[in-house]
Amino acid sequence: MGKIHPENISSPSSSSSSPYVTSNKEIFTIWMKSLVFHGNGCTVFNSKGELCFRVDNYQERCSNEVFLMDLNGQVLFSIKKEKLRVFGRWNGYLCGGFKGRPWFQVKKNCTFSRGNVICNVNLGYEKSIESCYKIQKLDKKSSFKVTNSTGEIVAELKQKQSSRGFAYGDDVLTLEVEPQVDQSLIMALVTICGLISRKL
Numbered sequence: 001m002g003k004i005h006p007e008n009i010s011s012p013s014s015s016s017s018s019p020y021v022t023s024n025k026e027i028f029t030i031w032m033k034s035l036v037f038h039g040n041g042c043t044v045f046n047s048k049g050e051l052c053f054r055v056d057n058y059q060e061r062c063s064n065e066v067f068l069m070d071l072n073g074q075v076l077f078s079i080k081k082e083k084l085r086v087f088g089r090w091n092g093y094l095c096g097g098f099k100g101r102p103w104f105q106v107k108k109n110c111t112f113s114r115g116n117v118i119c120n121v122n123l124g125y126e127k128s129i130e131s132c133y134k135i136q137k138l139d140k141k142s143s144f145k146v147t148n149s150t151g152e153i154v155a156e157l158k159q160k161q162s163s164r165g166f167a168y169g170d171d172v173l174t175l176e177v178e179p180q181v182d183q184s185l186i187m188a189l190v191t192i193c194g195l196i197s198r199k200l
Helices: 183-196
Strands: 026-031 041-045 051-056 065-070 075-081 089-094 104-108 117-123 133-137 144-148 153-159 172-177
Touching (some): 051 183, 117 183, 144 183
Antiparallel strands (some): 026 172, 065 075, 075 089, 133 144, 144 153
């Protein structure tokens, strides 16, 4: 089987105290398979082919609670879906557990509203301010982009292709994250999109 991690992409150097905010664009490969036997989730490789993130819910597919972890299994975000919401709302908590105020909130839009915008994202759980990010669907299946409050693209997810232009399976995706953007937050948003599309 051919390599599924990004090919010939230079690794960025860190430009801040966070290892997940870098000075260069980073390209990740997402394999929609869990490292846990009989688990549901996905595995993420960086541009060197090194494991950097993984997602597991340890339960059934489309669980209401999932966990985004680093390569060592340390929980970065705990994600929980709110009950009794018609269109879906997910809260993201730093580290493990679901206590205190969420660090971010993702609200799914009505299917027939706001065109191609799937979700709005607020940081700090501030409902009174305009959405910090928007998740917008692209033309192809499982493809979307994340834009900031000024409409700039900060991340884009699409099906991975080989250097010869051949597409891998539907369970192998490429995620591009722009410089100075929190890669762990973007992965948390990708995780929620996976739950919405019933891939996790």
